[in-house]
Amino acid sequence: MALWPTGAVQHSNKNISSQMRYASLPREIVCTENLTPWKKLLPCESSCGFSALLNSRMIHNTNYHSIGVNFRKVCANKDCSEIKFEIKQTVALVYDYKIIGSIDWSFKKLFGQGLPGACPLASSSKVYVDTTTNDTQPFKLVPPPDSMILSQRGGSDTNIAVYNIKANRQMINIGAKNEVTNKLTVTVPPPLHFNRYVLGYGKEFGGIVTELTNNFWTPINVVLMENAPWWLPIQLSSLRINGEAESDLVISQFYSPGRSRQKPYHLELLLKLPPRSTTTITIDFEFVFLKWQEYPPDANHGFYIGSALISANLPTARNYTSLPITGSTFSSVFNASKPWYPAVLRTNGAMVSLPTPDFSMPYNVICLACTVVALAFGPLHNICTKELVLKPNGKPLSFTQKILNLFKKKKD
Amino acid sequence: MGTESNRMWASAAFVGVLIVIGMPLWWKTTEVYRVSLPYDKISSFNTEAHYVTTQLNVLANDERTASEIIGLIEKTFEDADIIKLKIKKIILSEELQSKLETAASEHRSVEELANAFDLEQHNTFYVVQKKSLLQDVWLANERVMFYSDDKSSSIVVEVLKQWIYQTSVLLGARSEKADAARQTRFPPSNGYHVVLSIVQPRPDAIRVDFPTKEAVEDYIGTFVDELSVLHNFTLKSQWLYLLDFDFQATEVKDKTEWGRHYAVAQDRLSLLLTKLEERAATQVSELSTINLALYATPCEKAPLAIYDSSDRMISAPVPAFMSPKWGGVVLGSPSAADCNDEVPTWQPNIRTIMGAFISHLRKLIGIVDNEYIDGAFLEPLKSVVPRKWEIDNLLRIRTLEQLTSAERTLQSLAQLLGEISNIVINDEVGALINSAVENIRVASHLLGEGKLLEAYETSLIAFLAAESAFMEPSLLSLLYFPDDQKYAIYIPLFLPIMFPVVLSLKHLILWMRGKPIHKEKTE
Numbered sequence: 013m014a015l016w017p018t019g020a021v022q023h024s025n026k027n028i029s030s031q032m033r034y035a036s037l038p039r040e041i042v043c044t045e046n047l048t049p050w051k052k053l054l055p056c057e058s059s060c061g062f063s064a065l066l067n068s069r070m071i072h073n074t075n076y077h078s079i080g081v082n083f084r085k086v087c088a089n090k091d092c093s094e095i096k097f098e099i100k101q102t103v104a105l106v107y108d109y110k111i112i113g114s115i116d117w118s119f120k121k122l123f124g125q126g127l128p129g130a131c132p133l134a135s136s137s138k139v140y141v142d143t144t145t146n147d148t149q150p151f152k153l154v155p156p157p158d159s160m161i162l163s164q165r166g167g168s169d170t171n172i173a174v175y176n177i178k179a180n181r182q183m184i185n186i187g188a189k190n191e192v193t194n195k196l197t198v199t200v201p202p203p204l205h206f207n208r209y210v211l212g213y214g215k216e217f218g219g220i221v222t223e224l225t226n227n228f229w230t231p232i233n234v235v236l237m238e239n240a241p242w243w244l245p246i247q248l249s250s251l252r253i254n255g256e257a258e259s260d261l262v263i264s265q266f267y268s269p270g271r272s273r274q275k276p277y278h279l280e281l282l283l284k285l286p287p288r289s290t291t292t293i294t295i296d297f298e299f300v301f302l303k304w305q306e307y308p309p310d311a312n313h314g315f316y317i318g319s320a321l322i323s324a325n326l327p328t329a330r331n332y333t334s335l336p337i338t339g340s341t342f343s344s345v346f347n348a349s350k351p352w353y354p355a356v357l358r359t360n361g362a363m364v365s366l367p368t369p370d371f372s373m374p375y376n377v378i379c380l381a382c383t384v385v386a387l388a389f390g391p392l393h394n395i396c397t398k399e400l401v402l403k404p405n406g407k408p409l410s411f412t413q414k415i416l417n418l419f420k421k422k423k424d
Numbered sequence: 425m426g427t428e429s430n431r432m433w434a435s436a437a438f439v440g441v442l443i444v445i446g447m448p449l450w451w452k453t454t455e456v457y458r459v460s461l462p463y464d465k466i467s468s469f470n471t472e473a474h475y476v477t478t479q480l481n482v483l484a485n486d487e488r489t490a491s492e493i494i495g496l497i498e499k500t501f502e503d504a505d506i507i508k509l510k511i512k513k514i515i516l517s518e519e520l521q522s523k524l525e526t527a528a529s530e531h532r533s534v535e536e537l538a539n540a541f542d543l544e545q546h547n548t549f550y551v552v553q554k555k556s557l558l559q560d561v562w563l564a565n566e567r568v569m570f571y572s573d574d575k576s577s578s579i580v581v582e583v584l585k586q587w588i589y590q591t592s593v594l595l596g597a598r599s600e601k602a603d604a605a606r607q608t609r610f611p612p613s614n615g616y617h618v619v620l621s622i623v624q625p626r627p628d629a630i631r632v633d634f635p636t637k638e639a640v641e642d643y644i645g646t647f648v649d650e651l652s653v654l655h656n657f658t659l660k661s662q663w664l665y666l667l668d669f670d671f672q673a674t675e676v677k678d679k680t681e682w683g684r685h686y687a688v689a690q691d692r693l694s695l696l697l698t699k700l701e702e703r704a705a706t707q708v709s710e711l712s713t714i715n716l717a718l719y720a721t722p723c724e725k726a727p728l729a730i731y732d733s734s735d736r737m738i739s740a741p742v743p744a745f746m747s748p749k750w751g752g753v754v755l756g757s758p759s760a761a762d763c764n765d766e767v768p769t770w771q772p773n774i775r776t777i778m779g780a781f782i783s784h785l786r787k788l789i790g791i792v793d794n795e796y797i798d799g800a801f802l803e804p805l806k807s808v809v810p811r812k813w814e815i816d817n818l819l820r821i822r823t824l825e826q827l828t829s830a831e832r833t834l835q836s837l838a839q840l841l842g843e844i845s846n847i848v849i850n851d852e853v854g855a856l857i858n859s860a861v862e863n864i865r866v867a868s869h870l871l872g873e874g875k876l877l878e879a880y881e882t883s884l885i886a887f888l889a890a891e892s893a894f895m896e897p898s899l900l901s902l903l904y905f906p907d908d909q910k911y912a913i914y915i916p917l918f919l920p921i922m923f924p925v926v927l928s929l930k931h932l933i934l935w936m937r938g939k940p941i942h943k944e945k946t947e
Contacts, residue, residue: 052703056665056666059666059668132665132666133627133665379916382916382917383916385917385921386917386919387920389921389924390920390924393438393925393928394924396435396438397431397432397434397435397438397924397928399427399428
């Protein structure tokens with residue numbers, strides 16, 4: 013329910029979600045080694061064009077960064093008899109004013125350098141700047157934009173400044189200068205936000221809590237997809253929504269139990285989030301003992317749980333910049349009003365600490381057991397093989413007495 | 425004395441359990457797992473003993489010429505231990521003789537001959553008399569060679585030795601040290617990945633119209649199709665834009681339409697390969713990759729010409745160079761007219777460029793170009809496909825190379841196993857080694873019998889099995905579990921227990937010999 017094909021897929025009665033494959037590597041983080049192959053997919057690589065801005069020293073200095081590659085089939089002509097492939101590469105960076113040092117920003121401040129013109133192979137290269145807050149907190153764009161666009165989408169108006177970047181290898185440094193520098197506008201929070209954490213103590217049972225907050229004034233339908241690896245068995249019987257086992261909020265649910273070392277656990281819930289409320293979803297899991305070779309290096313660090321996937325149909329397009337499903341470029345966003353706006357969101361991940369054995373224990377046990385055996389063995393061996401013989405009293409002289417006798421003889 | 429024997433039996437029991445059963449059990453259980461291997465067979469490999477048997481049919485108009493030619497050939501190849509000729513004497517029928525003589529061209533004669541004999545057979549070659557030849561010896565692209573009469577027999581022998589059988593290259597394939605041909609061609613493999621990259625450093629300045637797909641299919645595809653008995657090929661093409669490379673070329677004035685050319689020093693070219701390697705993403709295939717790159721020189725640096733180390737221009741239809749075991753690069757330059765257009769567009773000459781790539785590819789695959797022999801004429805290549813006898817020779821070279829390479833791999837593996845005791849040989853690796861040994865035996869036998877295709881396939885299996893056995897990661901699974909750790913675990917048990925047991929041995933031996941243990945105390 014949570015994920016569906018977005019490209020041109022042949023319509024058939026087959027259950028398409030049964031062909032879905034989902035994988036996540038929660039321990040892996042995006043870093044330079046992912047950025048370089050990502051850039052290599054572009055025809056101009058990082059020699060010119062927008063990817064020249066992605067200087068790994070600067071972009072890993074942000075509050076949030078993500079890179080993405082989306083691949084889908086799209087129709088090549090009107091009646092969709094031919095299909096072509098679309099590859100979409102995305103970067104999202106969230107900067108902190110504290111890191112930049114001021115509320116004025118520019119390409120130089122954000123990326124460490126200007127933009128060296130567009131990629132000569134690009135058919136269109138554009139920079140869009142959202143200038144909606146210009147009314148409340150005036151700022152000036154330097155250099156001035158080539159054109160302005162007013163986009164009305166889902167009842168919210170957005171002013172957008174457009175720069176056409178030409179492939180002339182001239183450095184461009186777009187920036188904003190605020191007139192008032194000691195005030196900040198507070199951004200309106202998005203209609204949905206989430207939080208997730210791990211419950212429990214001891215090494216027997218634990219729980220994952222996912223909190224979904226709906227700030228909007230109408231109910232929002234969301235699908236929550238939880239995918240737990242086999243070593244984190246989540247039990248459907250322990251599912252509680254706002255503390256209740258049977259909740260009216262659940263419209264539909266799907267659960268596929270996992271199998272040890274073979275299949276992960278999969279839970280999907282279609283929920284109707286009531287307006288201006290927080291819904292808490294709790295599900296318990298049992299701690300599992302792994303085989304000693306299944307532990308990763310540094311097992312005491314803990315095990316990462318992947319994020320839950322939440323797909324929502326938002327009723328409002330405020331702060332929503334995702335492309336409509338038919339669009340390929342950012343310009344398809346303008347005035348693209350729809351009854352609802354699909355969004356796939358990911359919660360934060362979490363970490364559990366599975367019972368981890370002391371890996372040096374076998375050696376310690378061997379040493380200890382061997383010592384005990386050796387201690388017991390000595391007397392046992394002596395009893396079995398040695399004979400206690402009574403010595404005639406006083407007859408044989410001891411070594412000291414012999415020496416004493418020697419001295420006595422000398423004295424004589 | 426009853427208690428005395430009881431004690432001794434107890435002592436003997438301790439010795440029995442600990443030393444006779446315990447020690448071997450401990451030794452056995454901590455042993456590194458190794459499947460038994462045919463070490464004797466591996467050590468008895470003799471790489472110099474392999475030879476190829478090949479069929480040679482000598483066709484002559486009369487008995488005397490045939491015997492003379494055969495006699496000379498036999499004498500020449502007598503002492504060649506790498507190739508054994510099975511010579512068959514055939515006297516041409518009157519009808520075929522007249523057909524061959526009256527044929528309009530040598531090419532027609534080959535067709536006439538193909539009607540009478542099966543020229544498609546691998547490892548079979550025909551030496552045919554044709555009196556009306558202009559040259560002494562005429563070598564076709566098929567498995568046929570014409571000679572005029574018995575006076576040209578010395579040239580026939582020379583051509584057989586240097587062109588058809590290339591005995592020096594065959595020896596190089598078998599020998600321990602790689603010869604020039606082996607240093608150039610790719611190591612044996614069951615397949616190659618051929619990538620044609622069009623490098624365009626300035627896509628904003630000039631458009632390059634190059635039908636990559638057609639060029640790859642028409643030229644490289646046709647070429648490798650003929651080699652399908654040898655290897656599988658996967659073909660790919662790609663465009664690389666904005667590759668920034670400075671040739672450090674110096675401008676030289678000349679009398680062409682440009683009025684100049686840029687001289688590139690030969691030593692500078694290898695640096696281009698590094699740049700290409702960075703971008704070409706050749707690691708996508710697990711097969712070894714043959715790189716072919718067309719560098720589209722930007723107008724401001726065109727045309728490029730390669731200068732050798734003594735600063736002389738190397739003249740060629742198109743400046744190109746080849747890197748052994750890597751691939752080939754062609755430096756294409758647009759013409760002055762192309763660059764002066766309103767929208768500069770360059771349409772490369774596909775024939776010359778792909779021709780250069782094919783000549784690179786021939787060397788990289790292992791086809792050795794022939795040196796000139798006085799009096800002998802080699803039919804020039806009319807298309808990209810290799811000559812039939814070149815394929816046969818390639819089969820011979822590769823079979824020998826794979827056989828000797830597999831044998832050397834197994835021998836070094838056996839040597840390593842002797843030197844490093846921690847290498848594990850599990851059942852899979854054991855099976856691979858055994859199959860390699862068996863296939864080497866079979867392939868060597870087939871090669872001696874002259875069944876070239878079967879020998880090639882078997883030797884390839886042997887080569888791949890030996891390589892994968894040598895590279896198997898499971899060999900190293902216990903490399904970091906040295907012997908002292910084995911002792912460290914058991915010493916706490918064995919050391920304290922062994923002391924009393926070993927000390928009691930003396931008493932036990934004395935008792936067994938029937939000697940009194942305690943000296944009778946007399947007093």
